Amino acid sequence: xxxxxxxxxxxxxxxxxxxxxxxxxxxxxxxxxxxxxxxxxxxxxxxxxxxxxxxxxxxxxxxxxxxxxxxxxxxxxxxxxxxxxxxxxxxxxxxxxxxxxxxxxxxxxxxxxxxxxxxxxxxxxxxxxxxxxxxxxxxxxxxxxxxxxxxxxxxxxxxxxxxxxxxxxxxxxxxxxxxxxxxxxxxxxxxxxxxxxxxxxxxxxxxxxxxxxxxxxxxx
Ligand code: AR6
Numbered sequence: 001x002x003x004x005x006x007x008x009x010x011x012x013x014x015x016x017x018x019x020x021x022x023x024x025x026x027x028x029x030x031x032x033x034x035x036x037x038x039x040x041x042x043x044x045x046x047x048x049x050x051x052x053x054x055x056x057x058x059x060x061x062x063x064x065x066x067x068x069x070x071x072x073x074x075x076x077x078x079x080x081x082x083x084x085x086x087x088x089x090x091x092x093x094x095x096x097x098x099x100x101x102x103x104x105x106x107x108x109x110x111x112x113x114x115x116x117x118x119x120x121x122x123x124x125x126x127x128x129x130x131x132x133x134x135x136x137x138x139x140x141x142x143x144x145x146x147x148x149x150x151x152x153x154x155x156x157x158x159x160x161x162x163x164x165x166x167x168x169x170x171x172x173x174x175x176x177x178x179x180x181x182x183x184x185x186x187x188x189x190x191x192x193x194x195x196x197x198x199x200x201x202x203x204x205x206x207x208x209x210x211x212x213x214x215x216x217x218x219x220x
Pocket of ligand 1: 155
Protein backbone atom coordinates (compact mmCIF):
# COMPACT_ATOMS: atom_id res chain seq x y z
CA UNK A 1 0.00 0.00 0.00
CA UNK A 2 1.29 3.41 -0.95
CA UNK A 3 2.12 5.88 1.81
CA UNK A 4 0.62 9.30 1.06
CA UNK A 5 2.11 12.57 2.21
CA UNK A 6 -0.95 13.18 4.40
CA UNK A 7 -0.19 9.96 6.31
CA UNK A 8 3.36 11.01 7.15
CA UNK A 9 3.70 12.83 10.46
CA UNK A 10 5.59 16.10 10.40
CA UNK A 11 7.96 17.00 13.20
CA UNK A 12 5.25 19.40 14.41
CA UNK A 13 2.97 16.34 14.89
CA UNK A 14 5.82 14.40 16.49
CA UNK A 15 6.50 17.15 19.03
CA UNK A 16 2.79 17.31 19.86
CA UNK A 17 2.70 13.54 20.36
CA UNK A 18 5.93 13.81 22.44
CA UNK A 19 7.59 11.36 20.07
CA UNK A 20 10.18 14.14 19.74
CA UNK A 21 11.50 15.89 22.84
CA UNK A 22 13.16 19.32 22.78
CA UNK A 23 16.95 19.28 22.98
CA UNK A 24 18.65 20.80 25.98
CA UNK A 25 19.69 24.44 25.51
CA UNK A 26 23.41 23.66 25.20
CA UNK A 27 22.74 21.34 22.26
CA UNK A 28 20.64 23.69 20.14
CA UNK A 29 22.30 24.49 16.83
CA UNK A 30 19.57 26.62 15.26
CA UNK A 31 16.72 28.83 16.35
CA UNK A 32 13.18 27.56 16.16
CA UNK A 33 11.34 28.48 12.98
CA UNK A 34 7.64 27.64 13.08
CA UNK A 35 7.23 27.40 9.30
CA UNK A 36 9.79 24.59 9.13
CA UNK A 37 8.00 22.30 11.56
CA UNK A 38 5.36 21.36 8.99
CA UNK A 39 7.91 20.97 6.23
CA UNK A 40 10.08 18.28 7.78
CA UNK A 41 8.99 14.73 8.62
CA UNK A 42 10.47 11.57 10.01
CA UNK A 43 9.10 8.19 8.97
CA UNK A 44 10.20 4.64 9.67
CA UNK A 45 9.49 2.27 6.84
CA UNK A 46 9.97 1.45 3.19
CA UNK A 47 10.78 4.44 0.98
CA UNK A 48 9.65 2.56 -2.14
CA UNK A 49 6.04 2.88 -0.94
CA UNK A 50 6.08 6.66 -0.85
CA UNK A 51 3.60 8.55 -3.00
CA UNK A 52 5.61 11.78 -3.17
CA UNK A 53 7.18 13.90 -5.90
CA UNK A 54 10.58 12.30 -5.53
CA UNK A 55 12.44 9.72 -3.46
CA UNK A 56 16.21 9.66 -3.22
CA UNK A 57 18.15 6.51 -4.02
CA UNK A 58 21.45 5.72 -2.28
CA UNK A 59 23.02 4.46 -5.49
CA UNK A 60 26.54 3.57 -6.64
CA UNK A 61 28.59 5.23 -9.38
CA UNK A 62 27.29 2.92 -12.11
CA UNK A 63 23.65 3.84 -11.38
CA UNK A 64 22.80 0.34 -12.54
CA UNK A 65 21.38 -0.99 -9.30
CA UNK A 66 22.76 -2.84 -6.29
CA UNK A 67 21.69 -3.98 -2.83
CA UNK A 68 20.06 -2.08 0.05
CA UNK A 69 17.64 0.68 -0.79
CA UNK A 70 18.99 0.80 -4.36
CA UNK A 71 17.98 -2.84 -4.91
CA UNK A 72 14.56 -2.21 -3.38
CA UNK A 73 13.95 0.85 -5.57
CA UNK A 74 14.96 -0.92 -8.79
CA UNK A 75 12.89 -3.98 -7.89
CA UNK A 76 9.80 -1.88 -7.23
CA UNK A 77 10.27 0.48 -10.20
CA UNK A 78 10.81 -2.29 -12.77
CA UNK A 79 13.11 -2.70 -15.78
CA UNK A 80 12.19 0.67 -17.31
CA UNK A 81 14.12 2.41 -14.53
CA UNK A 82 17.26 0.44 -15.33
CA UNK A 83 16.79 1.32 -18.98
CA UNK A 84 16.70 5.05 -18.23
CA UNK A 85 19.64 4.71 -15.80
CA UNK A 86 21.74 3.17 -18.58
CA UNK A 87 21.40 6.43 -20.53
CA UNK A 88 22.87 8.52 -17.68
CA UNK A 89 26.51 7.35 -17.93
CA UNK A 90 26.92 6.87 -14.21
CA UNK A 91 27.33 9.49 -11.53
CA UNK A 92 30.21 10.84 -9.47
CA UNK A 93 30.33 10.49 -5.69
CA UNK A 94 28.51 13.45 -4.13
CA UNK A 95 26.54 14.16 -7.29
CA UNK A 96 22.94 13.26 -8.22
CA UNK A 97 20.84 12.52 -11.31
CA UNK A 98 17.09 12.34 -11.76
CA UNK A 99 14.85 9.79 -13.50
CA UNK A 100 11.19 8.99 -13.62
CA UNK A 101 9.70 6.66 -10.99
CA UNK A 102 8.06 4.16 -13.40
CA UNK A 103 6.15 1.57 -11.31
CA UNK A 104 6.94 3.34 -8.04
CA UNK A 105 4.23 5.45 -6.41
CA UNK A 106 6.82 8.25 -6.39
CA UNK A 107 6.86 10.32 -9.58
CA UNK A 108 10.63 10.61 -9.75
CA UNK A 109 13.82 9.17 -8.32
CA UNK A 110 16.95 11.18 -7.58
CA UNK A 111 19.93 8.85 -7.63
CA UNK A 112 22.81 10.11 -5.54
CA UNK A 113 26.10 8.42 -4.83
CA UNK A 114 27.28 8.62 -1.25
CA UNK A 115 30.89 8.08 -0.18
CA UNK A 116 32.20 4.70 0.92
CA UNK A 117 33.25 5.54 4.48
CA UNK A 118 36.86 5.35 5.52
CA UNK A 119 38.40 6.65 8.72
CA UNK A 120 41.50 7.86 6.90
CA UNK A 121 39.72 10.50 4.85
CA UNK A 122 36.94 11.73 7.09
CA UNK A 123 36.76 15.34 5.91
CA UNK A 124 36.51 14.49 2.25
CA UNK A 125 33.89 11.82 2.95
CA UNK A 126 31.86 14.31 4.98
CA UNK A 127 31.99 16.87 2.18
CA UNK A 128 30.89 14.23 -0.34
CA UNK A 129 27.98 13.16 1.83
CA UNK A 130 26.93 16.78 2.42
CA UNK A 131 27.10 17.29 -1.33
CA UNK A 132 24.69 14.35 -1.89
CA UNK A 133 22.06 16.16 0.19
CA UNK A 134 22.72 19.60 -1.32
CA UNK A 135 22.75 18.37 -4.90
CA UNK A 136 19.61 16.27 -4.44
CA UNK A 137 17.71 19.16 -2.82
CA UNK A 138 18.75 21.53 -5.60
CA UNK A 139 17.81 19.02 -8.28
CA UNK A 140 14.35 18.63 -6.73
CA UNK A 141 13.80 22.40 -6.76
CA UNK A 142 15.20 22.76 -10.30
CA UNK A 143 12.60 20.22 -11.41
CA UNK A 144 9.79 22.06 -9.60
CA UNK A 145 9.27 19.20 -7.16
CA UNK A 146 7.61 20.03 -3.85
CA UNK A 147 8.49 17.08 -1.65
CA UNK A 148 11.51 14.85 -1.37
CA UNK A 149 12.10 11.74 0.75
CA UNK A 150 15.66 10.78 1.78
CA UNK A 151 16.93 7.46 3.07
CA UNK A 152 19.99 7.62 5.30
CA UNK A 153 22.58 7.82 2.51
CA UNK A 154 25.85 5.87 2.90
CA UNK A 155 24.98 4.48 6.34
CA UNK A 156 24.20 0.93 5.19
CA UNK A 157 26.54 -0.95 2.87
CA UNK A 158 28.85 2.10 2.58
CA UNK A 159 29.45 2.08 6.35
CA UNK A 160 29.16 5.77 7.25
CA UNK A 161 28.59 6.13 11.02
CA UNK A 162 24.91 6.91 11.53
CA UNK A 163 25.35 9.73 14.05
CA UNK A 164 27.87 11.64 11.94
CA UNK A 165 25.80 11.10 8.80
CA UNK A 166 22.62 12.28 10.51
CA UNK A 167 24.27 15.50 11.73
CA UNK A 168 25.35 16.20 8.16
CA UNK A 169 21.93 15.39 6.71
CA UNK A 170 20.10 17.61 9.20
CA UNK A 171 22.57 20.47 8.80
CA UNK A 172 22.36 20.46 5.00
CA UNK A 173 18.57 20.21 4.97
CA UNK A 174 18.12 22.97 7.54
CA UNK A 175 20.47 25.24 5.57
CA UNK A 176 18.67 24.52 2.32
CA UNK A 177 15.16 24.99 3.74
CA UNK A 178 16.28 28.33 5.18
CA UNK A 179 17.44 29.47 1.74
CA UNK A 180 15.31 31.09 -0.94
CA UNK A 181 15.52 28.01 -3.16
CA UNK A 182 14.26 25.73 -0.42
CA UNK A 183 11.46 27.95 0.73
CA UNK A 184 8.61 25.74 -0.55
CA UNK A 185 10.16 22.30 -0.26
CA UNK A 186 9.04 19.56 2.14
CA UNK A 187 11.58 16.97 3.27
CA UNK A 188 10.92 13.53 4.70
CA UNK A 189 13.69 11.60 6.43
CA UNK A 190 13.05 7.89 6.04
CA UNK A 191 14.70 5.46 8.42
CA UNK A 192 14.68 1.71 8.26
CA UNK A 193 15.89 0.46 11.65
CA UNK A 194 14.83 1.29 15.22
CA UNK A 195 18.42 2.29 16.00
CA UNK A 196 18.53 4.80 13.13
CA UNK A 197 15.15 6.18 14.13
CA UNK A 198 16.44 6.79 17.66
CA UNK A 199 19.40 8.77 16.27
CA UNK A 200 17.13 10.99 14.16
CA UNK A 201 14.77 11.49 17.10
CA UNK A 202 17.66 12.62 19.23
CA UNK A 203 19.25 14.95 16.68
CA UNK A 204 16.25 16.51 14.87
CA UNK A 205 15.46 18.76 17.89
CA UNK A 206 18.98 20.24 17.70
CA UNK A 207 18.40 21.46 14.14
CA UNK A 208 14.62 21.92 14.13
CA UNK A 209 13.65 22.96 17.65
CA UNK A 210 9.95 23.25 18.54
CA UNK A 211 8.65 26.83 18.51
CA UNK A 212 7.71 26.82 22.19
CA UNK A 213 11.33 26.26 23.23
CA UNK A 214 12.23 28.97 25.78
CA UNK A 215 13.68 31.86 23.79
CA UNK A 216 16.64 32.45 26.14
CA UNK A 217 17.76 28.91 25.35
CA UNK A 218 17.98 29.54 21.62
CA UNK A 219 21.25 29.99 19.85
CA UNK A 220 22.12 30.88 16.31
N1 AR6 B 1 13.52 2.10 2.60
C1 AR6 B 1 14.19 2.97 3.37
N2 AR6 B 1 15.45 2.78 3.79
C2 AR6 B 1 16.05 1.63 3.43
C3 AR6 B 1 15.43 0.65 2.63
C4 AR6 B 1 14.10 0.93 2.19
N3 AR6 B 1 13.42 0.07 1.40
N4 AR6 B 1 16.31 -0.38 2.44
C5 AR6 B 1 17.43 -0.05 3.11
N5 AR6 B 1 17.28 1.14 3.71
P1 AR6 B 1 22.18 1.26 1.74
P2 AR6 B 1 24.51 2.94 1.16
C6 AR6 B 1 18.24 1.90 4.52
O1 AR6 B 1 23.06 0.11 2.08
O2 AR6 B 1 25.06 2.70 2.51
C7 AR6 B 1 23.86 -0.46 -2.78
O3 AR6 B 1 24.34 -1.70 -3.17
C8 AR6 B 1 19.38 1.15 5.16
O4 AR6 B 1 18.95 0.52 6.35
O5 AR6 B 1 20.98 0.99 0.91
O6 AR6 B 1 24.51 4.35 0.62
C9 AR6 B 1 24.19 0.64 -3.78
O7 AR6 B 1 24.13 0.16 -5.11
C10 AR6 B 1 20.33 2.29 5.45
O8 AR6 B 1 19.93 2.97 6.63
O9 AR6 B 1 23.00 2.43 0.98
C11 AR6 B 1 25.58 1.01 -3.38
O10 AR6 B 1 26.52 0.12 -3.92
C12 AR6 B 1 20.12 3.24 4.26
O11 AR6 B 1 18.89 2.81 3.65
C13 AR6 B 1 25.57 0.87 -1.88
O12 AR6 B 1 24.54 -0.07 -1.59
C14 AR6 B 1 21.22 3.23 3.22
O13 AR6 B 1 21.75 1.92 3.12
C15 AR6 B 1 25.18 2.17 -1.22
O14 AR6 B 1 25.32 2.01 0.17
